[in-house]
Amino acid sequence: MVPPVPTSPYERQRRMSNDAVQLRSVTKTYGTGDRAVTALQEVSLTLPRGSFTAVMGPSGSGKSTLLQCAAGLDRADSGSVLLGDTELTGLSEKALTLLRRNRIGFVFQAFNLLPMLTAEQNVMLPLRLARRRPGRNEVREALDRVGLGDRAGHRPSELSGGQQQRVALARALITRPEVLFGDEPTGALDSTTGRQVLTLLRELTDREQQTVVMVTHDPVAASYADRAVFLADGRICGELLRPTAQDIAERMTKLEEAPC
Ligand SMILES: Nc1ncnc2c1ncn2[C@@H]1O[C@H](COP(=O)(O)OP(=O)(O)O)[C@@H](O)[C@H]1O
Numbered sequence: 130m131v132p133p134v135p136t137s138p139y140e141r142q143r144r145m146s147n148d149a150v151q152l153r154s155v156t157k158t159y160g161t162g163d164r165a166v167t168a169l170q171e172v173s174l175t176l177p178r179g180s181f182t183a184v185m186g187p188s189g190s191g192k193s194t195l196l197q198c199a200a201g202l203d204r205a206d207s208g209s210v211l212l213g214d215t216e217l218t219g220l221s222e223k224a225l226t227l228l229r230r231n232r233i234g235f236v237f238q239a240f241n242l243l244p245m246l247t248a249e250q251n252v253m254l255p256l257r258l259a260r261r262r263p264g265r266n267e268v269r270e271a272l273d274r275v276g277l278g279d280r281a282g283h284r285p286s287e288l289s290g291g292q293q294q295r296v297a298l299a300r301a302l303i304t305r306p307e308v309l310f311g312d313e314p315t316g317a318l319d320s321t322t323g324r325q326v327l328t329l330l331r332e333l334t335d336r337e338q339q340t341v342v343m344v345t346h347d348p349v350a351a352s353y354a355d356r357a358v359f360l361a362d363g364r365i366c367g368e369l370l371r372p373t374a375q376d377i378a379e380r381m382t383k384l385e386e387a388p389c
Pocket residue numbers: 159160166167168186187188189190191192193194195
């Protein structure tokens with residue numbers, strides 16, 4: 130059924146506020162001819178606002194591509210990607226750059242901090258790029274949110290891996306993005322520090338209704354999410370709600386034996 134056209138600004142606002150991201154039948158192919166690889170095939174996925182989603186699947190199943198298309202880091206070949214009510218597929222490069230800068234946060238497996246800058250200066254960088262003057266306490270508050278208020282003056286080399294990833298998180302969150310994307314954000318961390326980062330992501334969702342989507346291949350990491358979505362060969366093939374690590378591990382084993 131086609132939903133009715135919203136009538137009042139309030140109604141539009143209400144409708145807009147439900148989903149942070151929507152992918153509709155997104156297809157993405159790399160290369161051409163014999164060397165063409167279809168990384169995503171008609172993928173449809175909705176991320177409700179304030180939800181924490183884990184994206185799982187075997188290596189090469191399209192997880193990173195999905196995240197990059199959803200975050201405007203890469204373009205879908207066909208289908209539609211919506212961030213809130215903004216359709217990304219038709220945007221110019223300039224508009225996409227602004228959108229990534231102002232509305233999206235991204236963390237990767239590698240922390241990608243600038244080694245010569247302190248934690249505080251690293252966190253401030255996105256504001257400077259957006260030509261926004263940071264509020265007096267804004268950067269400190271961002272570091273406090275990730276539990277690193279007392280490390281503001283440290284350089285990356287003076288911080289542990291877990292602390293560096295938390296600085297990267299504070300940097301991703303400083304612009305108050307609508308969605309925080311993580312591509313294997315705990316992939317380079319040992320299990321104890323990895324869990325601290327995962328607990329933090331969980332708290333951001335619970336306390337601040339931050340929308341989070343994270344790629345991981347670790348069932349324990351995925352069990353911190355509200356939902357685990359499974360990809361195989363560029364297609365979505367199921368999901369688990371409020372999954373336990375054991376449920377996820379079993380599903381992953383099945384996927385590897387017989388992709389959907
Ligand atoms: N830039 C690229 N050029 C060519 N092929 C790519 C590129 N990025 C990804 N691929 C291919 O697309 C498929 C999905 O990759 P990716 O999204 O990185 O998977 P995952 O993150 O699940 O390991 C793989 O077959 C991969 O080799």
